[in-house]
Structures are given as C-alpha cells and as structure tokens.
Amino acid sequence: MLTIVMGDLTYFQTFFAFLITLFTAIQKILSMNFGTYVDMPAGATLWFSSFENSIGNINNPAYLKLKDVKGLSPFFENVQLTMIYGFWFLNQYIILVIMLNFLISVIGETYAKV
Numbered sequence: 001m002l003t004i005v006m007g008d009l010t011y012f013q014t015f016f017a018f019l020i021t022l023f024t025a026i027q028k029i030l031s032m033n034f035g036t037y038v039d040m041p042a043g044a045t046l047w048f049s050s051f052e053n054s055i056g057n058i059n060n061p062a063y064l065k066l067k068d069v070k071g072l073s074p075f076f077e078n079v080q081l082t083m084i085y086g087f088w089f090l091n092q093y094i095i096l097v098i099m100l101n102f103l104i105s106v107i108g109e110t111y112a113k114v
Helices: 002-010 010-029 042-054 072-114
Strands: none
Touching: 002 010, 002 072, 010 042, 010 072, 042 072
C-alpha cells in the first residue's frame, strides 16, 4: 500500500515543489527576508522558509525597506509592503490550505483503491 501511495503522490510532490520554488522567486524579487537560517545562501534560506510556511510553521516576513534608496517616494515603500504581505498571504492560502486538501484527497482516493 505504501508504494501505491508514494506513486500516487508523485503529482502532488511535483506541484508542491514547483509552488514553493515559485513563491521563493517572488520573495527574492520583493526583497523579503526571514533570517531564520544562519550560514546558508539567501536562496536556500527563502526556500526553506517557504517550505516551513507551507507545512504550518508560519513566520512573518521581514523586508528590506526602499526608503534608503534616494529619490523614491514613500508610496513605493507602501506598495512593496502591500505586495509582500499580499504574496505572503497568497502563499499561505494556496500551499497550506489548497495543497493540504489536495493531499488529503489523493490519499483518500488511494485508500479507496486499496
């Protein structure tokens, strides 16, 4: 039964890894920082933070402020903050809620087959 479940979870695992990588790229573009891992590359830190958030260990995102850049208005800092928390919430909703329900349905379907 375990081999059947692992075979059925292939699509879930692929899509799950893709979504985590996608949200990691978005976090990198928006200059998000979680800072929970020491002595790791920034990309790996963001990927593991996205993974932790996806399994329920939710951390608030930190961000590098744009106010240090000369010539930018405070409007852009507010846009950055809104986008960061918007994508962070979208990450929580899509991965934690939708993908967890998808996982439950795949395992339930496999159990019904066996």
